[in-house]
Amino acid sequence: MLVGLKELLNQCKKNKTAIPAFNVYNLETILAVNQAANHLNSPVIFSFGESYLDDVPIDLIALNVRFLAEQSPQSMVLHLDHAKNLSTITRAIDCGFTSVMYDGSHLSIEENIKNTRAVVEIARDARVSVEGELGYMNPEDGSYYDEPGNPDHSQFTRPELALKYVTETGVDALAIAIGNAHGLYQGVPHLDFSVLAEIAALTDKPQVLHGCSGIPAEQIKKAINLGICKINVNTELALGAVESIRQSIKMSPEVNSLRYEKLIRQTKADLVLLIEKYLKLTSN
Numbered sequence: 001m002l003v004g005l006k007e008l009l010n011q012c013k014k015n016k017t018a019i020p021a022f023n024v025y026n027l028e029t030i031l032a033v034n035q036a037a038n039h040l041n042s043p044v045i046f047s048f049g050e051s052y053l054d055d056v057p058i059d060l061i062a063l064n065v066r067f068l069a070e071q072s073p074q075s076m077v078l079h080l081d082h083a084k085n086l087s088t089i090t091r092a093i094d095c096g097f098t099s100v101m102y103d104g105s106h107l108s109i110e111e112n113i114k115n116t117r118a119v120v121e122i123a124r125d126a127r128v129s130v131e132g133e134l135g136y137m138n139p140e141d142g143s144y145y146d147e148p149g150n151p152d153h154s155q156f157t158r159p160e161l162a163l164k165y166v167t168e169t170g171v172d173a174l175a176i177a178i179g180n181a182h183g184l185y186q187g188v189p190h191l192d193f194s195v196l197a198e199i200a201a202l203t204d205k206p207q208v209l210h211g212c213s214g215i216p217a218e219q220i221k222k223a224i225n226l227g228i229c230k231i232n233v234n235t236e237l238a239l240g241a242v243e244s245i246r247q248s249i250k251m252s253p254e255v256n257s258l259r260y261e262k263l264i265r266q267t268k269a270d271l272v273l274l275i276e277k278y279l280k281l282t283s284n
């Protein structure tokens with residue numbers, strides 16, 4: 001069934017659990033997320049990024065996800081990821097997204113609060129949940145603003161500003177920066193759990209951790225225990241799908257020996273395994 005983010009994450013906050021959000025941008029990624037969630041009886045979040053708008057019509061994504069979610073007994077959220085434009089947010093709401101993320105993390109705190117509050121007002125009327133972000137990470141394409149593996153602490157979320165941001169905007173969930181980054185980490189990341197604990201002590205809003213591909217399982221579990229209720233995963237699936245395609249081609253190098261139908265069947269099966277790994281990690 002299709003549900004809002006707010007209901008799902010508030011439940012997680014009580015139970016100290018989290019739900020993974022996987023980026024989807026074509027039928028294979030959508031089908032893989034759906035198959036894995038149904039197989040493991042897990043709630044799940046389908047996350048469509050504003051950056052994919054030129055690749056696929058947002059309405060088509062909404063139709064596919066809504067169709068599958070309405071047939072499933074699992075709680076499923078259709079979420080808009082990293083939207084910087086109000087026009088994308090209203091489009092997503094119009095075509096049935098149950099959750100939107102406004103990303104004003106690159107702006108001053110005042111501007112971020114003003115814009116996020118406007119999004120919350122629009123979303124409230126449509127009964128759609130809102131995720132906001134405070135503290136700055138590298139861009140979603142995985143490129144770095146700073147030396148990779150050496151995060152800039154001045155960009156981390158400041159706990160007292162986090163309290164101000166959630167109080168003044170009314171968001172349902174808060175994405176934070178505590179040493180997490182989009183894309184591949186060079187070396188082992190070390191999340192700053194003291195910042196997370198301080199934020200969690202100041203506000204009972206569920207927290208969101210972006211950039212979870214490559215964060216060691218023990219750190220993800222500790223973060224969940226301290227208040228993270230949603231973990232975002234993209235890079236591991238995006239690279240995993242390409243690796244699956246590489247292997248398929250390597251095993252069938254002759255022309256005519258590998259057809260597209262067979263190739264995508266194998267890629268989807270490999271995606272399901274990666275997705276299930278994160279569903280299992282967050283469910284126990």
Ligand code: 13P
Pocket residue numbers: 023081082140181182183184209210211212213232233234235236
């Ligand atoms: P990764 O690509 O690093 O897994 O991050 C995904 C993400 O945070 C999407 O919002």
